[in-house]
Amino acid sequence: MTKTIILYVLAGCVLALLLRKLQMRLQLSRAKHRSLTGHSRMARRFASLVPFYEYDDAHFFRADAAPDAVAATRRAGFMRLAAVFAERFKKTAELTGEIAGSVSDLQFTSRYRVPFQFSGFVQRHFKAGVFLESSSGVMVTDLDGNRLYDLTGSYGVNVFGYDFYKECIEQGAQRVRGLGPVLGAYHPVTAYNARRLLQISGLDEISFHMSGTEAVMQAVRLARYHTGRTHLVRFCGAYHGWWGDVQPGVGNPLATRETYTLKDMDAAALRVLRNRRDIACVLVNPLQALHPNVSAPGDSTLIDSGRTAHFARAAYAAWLERLREVCSARGIVLIFDEVFVGFRLGLGGAQEYFGVRADMVTYGKTVAGGLPVGVLCGLGKFMRRFREDRPADICFARGTFNSHPYVMGAMHEFLQRLDTVPMRELYRDLDNVWNTRAQALNDRLAAAQLPVRVANLSSIWTIFYPSPSRYNWMFQYYLRAAGISLSWVGTGRLIFSLNYTDAEFAEVADRIVSAARAMQQDEWWWAEPQLTNKSIRRRVFKEMLQARWASTSPMGSMSSPRIK
Numbered sequence: 001m002t003k004t005i006i007l008y009v010l011a012g013c014v015l016a017l018l019l020r021k022l023q024m025r026l027q028l029s030r031a032k033h034r035s036l037t038g039h040s041r042m043a044r045r046f047a048s049l050v051p052f053y054e055y056d057d058a059h060f061f062r063a064d065a066a067p068d069a070v071a072a073t074r075r076a077g078f079m080r081l082a083a084v085f086a087e088r089f090k091k092t093a094e095l096t097g098e099i100a101g102s103v104s105d106l107q108f109t110s111r112y113r114v115p116f117q118f119s120g121f122v123q124r125h126f127k128a129g130v131f132l133e134s135s136s137g138v139m140v141t142d143l144d145g146n147r148l149y150d151l152t153g154s155y156g157v158n159v160f161g162y163d164f165y166k167e168c169i170e171q172g173a174q175r176v177r178g179l180g181p182v183l184g185a186y187h188p189v190t191a192y193n194a195r196r197l198l199q200i201s202g203l204d205e206i207s208f209h210m211s212g213t214e215a216v217m218q219a220v221r222l223a224r225y226h227t228g229r230t231h232l233v234r235f236c237g238a239y240h241g242w243w244g245d246v247q248p249g250v251g252n253p254l255a256t257r258e259t260y261t262l263k264d265m266d267a268a269a270l271r272v273l274r275n276r277r278d279i280a281c282v283l284v285n286p287l288q289a290l291h292p293n294v295s296a297p298g299d300s301t302l303i304d305s306g307r308t309a310h311f312a313r314a315a316y317a318a319w320l321e322r323l324r325e326v327c328s329a330r331g332i333v334l335i336f337d338e339v340f341v342g343f344r345l346g347l348g349g350a351q352e353y354f355g356v357r358a359d360m361v362t363y364g365k366t367v368a369g370g371l372p373v374g375v376l377c378g379l380g381k382f383m384r385r386f387r388e389d390r391p392a393d394i395c396f397a398r399g400t401f402n403s404h405p406y407v408m409g410a411m412h413e414f415l416q417r418l419d420t421v422p423m424r425e426l427y428r429d430l431d432n433v434w435n436t437r438a439q440a441l442n443d444r445l446a447a448a449q450l451p452v453r454v455a456n457l458s459s460i461w462t463i464f465y466p467s468p469s470r471y472n473w474m475f476q477y478y479l480r481a482a483g484i485s486l487s488w489v490g491t492g493r494l495i496f497s498l499n500y501t502d503a504e505f506a507e508v509a510d511r512i513v514s515a516a517r518a519m520q521q522d523e524w525w526w527a528e529p530q531l532t533n534k535s536i537r538r539r540v541f542k543e544m545l546q547a548r549w550a551s552t553s554p555m556g557s558m559s560s561p562r563i564k
């Protein structure tokens, strides 16, 4: 009898445990975004199944089943633009061509500028090149002498204008020249940098690294060390550098086992944080406020017009507050990854801008005055790399070039300049300036009935396309022909430096409008009622199935080695 009771009790315990596990699993599933971006493993599996195929000459212009007359107009426009490129960017393109085959980065970025079905044809016709000769004000000059308005922002580094960084680098170098490249010991400017960054971040300790990726790695490693927990939480779509643990899914050959990717701005994510015991830290990239749950909007994924963006400051601030509460309650380390937005939104970064304090903050990009860097600031209790009571239990982190005197010199110049009155003035009305500019441009685009709009988080902008189309990615080439320089991700991310005057901005806005008008005249945005984002996606999916299972295709050339 007692034996039976014990067995029942045991079975009850096992059942309760299983039910609890199941509940946690369900909670986790509910906290994942329903897109592929929210399901890293599935995304990797899906990516491995996507076959290569590309449109031949005929299908390139009719991928949306446009009538022949429209295709002919597009072709004429495309060839005209290609001729402009060939003439205008000749020298720049020639040098690029010489090295294109042997520089991996270049091969990758030139292939992934547009959706892969169009990529080969585009690469053969548009040769613009990657070389630049000089920069000045808000412009860059290529090898052919073309002066282009810079909207690349050098991946976000360029907050104050290139001349500002040239000065930081030159004067910083002068300051540290006596010591030169001595590593291990610190140049005295490092003391100022440490003090100043701790003041700005409101945190206790600092470490210097060589890139934003490394600063993030160190933050997560320390969070794991101090909490004794394994998992990091990142939000769907957020970029935190290219280290494996923060980049699950497509792009990483390994599946990450200790990363939870949760829905951004969603109560289901908070439930997971409240209930799981294995979460060491939560990583927040405040840039996601512009497009929660969506990856950096590159033009290579512009299959249709599904890209959207909208920034709601109060809603995001409220979300961060809720995150703060749950992290504090559960002993989870809250990390703001401000590598991108730090010093762009406000002097005190995202913490100040959204009014929420983090346990750790990473900075990078702009903070070293134009030289490579990553910085981690944190509460003392999370930054310590050893335990007083267990001398062999350490959390290791080094890096040959950490605190390099030249980097510290340029950083010193950068931080000193932040303290000046004109700088504080610049920050004072920042949001208003950029929101007004974005609104004015949207009004113009709407008045001209052009299917292009912008959304912005301060000076970080994204272009989106309100009418269904397969050809939105072509806009980057019209913009380039209009004298605007974009990064390889194209129209998904325009980064303005804060030294753009009203007159310079007006010139850029004129060019954006005229580029859109030219693209519209060339009929890339031809539309018919049946053409919807859904119908476009269905069509592309069908093409993929055909390419995967058939050796010939109605679409044109099928040059995938996998298909042959």
Ligand SMILES: Cc1ncc(COP(=O)(O)O)c(C=O)c1O
Pocket (backbone or CB within 6 Å): 155, 210, 211, 212, 213, 214, 216, 239, 240, 241, 242, 285, 337, 338, 339, 340, 341, 364, 365, 373, 374
């Ligand atoms: C938010 C964020 N974190 C980390 C990184 C990685 O920085 P880095 O490219 O310096 O390694 C980036 C780079 O874009 C970033 O935007």
